[in-house]
Amino acid sequence: MKKIFFVALAAVALSACNSEPKFKVEGEVSGADGNMLYLEASALEGIVPLDSVKLKGDGSFSFKQVRPASPEFYRLRVEDKVINFSVDSTETVQVKAPFTDFSTAYAVEGSPNSTKIKELTLKQIQLQSSVNALIQTMQAHKIGADVFEDSLAVLLKNYKDEVKINYIFAAPNTAAAYFALFQKLNNYLIFDPLNSKDDIKCFAAVATSLNNYYPHADRSKNLYNIVIKGMKNTRTPQQKVLEIPEDAISETGVIDINLRDMKGNVRKLSDLKGKAVILDFTIYQSATSASHNYMLRDLYDKYVGQGLEIYQISLDADEHFWKTTADNLPWVCVRDANGVYSTFASAYNVQSVPAVFLINKNNELSARGETIKDLEAAVKALL
Template sequence: MKKVLFVALAAFALGACDSEPKFHVEGTVSDADGKMLYLEAAALQGIVPLDSVKLKGNGSYSFAYDRPESPEFYRLRLEDKVINFSVDSTETVRITAPYNNFAVAYTVEGSANSEKIKELSLKQLDLQTKVDGLLASVRGNKMLPSVFEDSLALLLKNYKNDVKINYIYAAPNTAAAYFALFQKLNDYLIFDPLNNKDDVKCFAAVATSLNNFYPHAARSKNLYNIVIKGMKNTREPNRQVVEIPDSVISETGVIEIALRDMKGQVRRLTELKGKVVILDFTIYQSAVSASHNYMLRELYDKYASQGLEIYQVSLDADEHYWKTTADNLPWICVRDANGVYSSIAAAYNVQNMPSIFLVNRNNELSVRGELIKDLEAEVKKLL
């Protein structure tokens, strides 16, 4: 009797669970017989497996899962290929894809946000392909580093302007706008919420809209916290203008920089007299950082044995991120905790990130980045 009662209660409990409102994802994946298809949640804490199915001959599949309380993000994964989509409530999203080009050649129906997310994903993929092409050209000596830097900056500027206008500011209350904020290039966020004032405004627009519609949602609270931190980091402090005496410049040839590296050791630019130095102001969390450092690494590996050194000044707001990234770099890495309001960067009249200067063996400022047509050629001259 007790066993029968237990079975009955278990069945009732399962029935109660099944009665929860669900969203559905269904469709077909052609030419994928025997392949495993996974449904995963792209949650704040990371990727969470939800369900899976082994595809049969016709490639049809159907998933059902509890609806989210606020817009959430999910993905279909086939091997290492991923399709991102969003769910607002109990809708049915239909996604049809071929096995080949699974993450690119798919169609999505039943979710306007998911259609926009597809557009954004394809745009990001195109941007990454173009950046990879630029990197291959500079590595193959088919493009000058200075042309590479300019081309990379232009690509990123055009991409961000397009996404800002057509996806973020056009509909900041949508899941697609939120998705746009966290797109990456070379594993770096394209929109920087901690170091770039214009990008912080994008995050703020979406945070405000989400907070109005879903004030108790975890994503709303998280985004709000990011914006507060970004506004704090990019708010110009009240400080007096730092004037550098001419005597300091004339005696040393450069404006002295004395900042601590990851080990806490003070590293002075003037101590590098006798070497040719690439002085680089950068933000590691920017989308161009990885490609920029790849270019520097090519030069460093080629000419370090001949007396080239790199003195790289990070203006990152996030100290931990700086330490994690800089730990893999072979040159001198220091950080100015004043970030984008660094008095040192101001003294060097740094206008953009990254910004390069060349210092000769006598510790004299030789040339600044915007005047350099061929960085490698200029380095070779000084060596």
């Protein structure tokens, strides 16, 4: 009798578990016979495996999972090809995709947010492709560094403006708006929540909406914390304005800079007298940083033997990120802890980053970025 009681109790518990509301994702992957299809959660802490199936001839699949308490993100994966989608409640998401172009040629139904996520994914892929093509054109010396930088800036601005208007501010309470915030270019966030006041506004809009609808959700809390940190990093510090003696300027020919490198050593700009110097203000944790550094590396490799040096100042809020990135660069890398409110950047009237200045071998300011029509030609003229 006791045994029957415990079996019945276990059956009741199992029934209660199975009765939890669930969402379903189903569909077909054509041409994938014998391949494994994985369902994974894109959680805050990383990718979490949920289920898998070995696809047969018709490629059909069906997964069920307990619905999330608030909008969450999931993905289907075949080999290293991924389809991202979101789930709000107990909907059924239908996905049909070919194995070959799994990540781009799929069709999704039953989830308007997932349709928007597909649109964003394809736009980001196109942006990355355009940037890669621009880099190749620059490396083949078909365009100058100035044209490269201007073109890169236009590509990024146009992309961000479109996404802001049509995906973030148009519906900040949606999973698609949240997804848009964390898209990447060159493995860096396109929208920078730590260093850009304009981008922080995008994060704040989504954070406010999420907090209104899902105040207890982990994603809401995490996004709110990101916004607070970004606002703190970009708040104008109460600090003494940098005062530079006139004799120091006339003696060196430039406004001298003394900041510490990764090893803690003070590196002075004026110590580079005798070399032609590219003075560069940048933020490594930005979408344009990698492409900008490709351009600088190309110039550096060509002319370092002729007396070129680069003095690069990071305005990154994240010191660890700066150290990790700058560790692989061959030129002088320093960081200003005041970030976007760097007194040195202010002294050089830096309006946006990256910002490039040229200094001749006599330690005299020769040109600033917006006046340089051909950076490589200008560098060669100083050597």
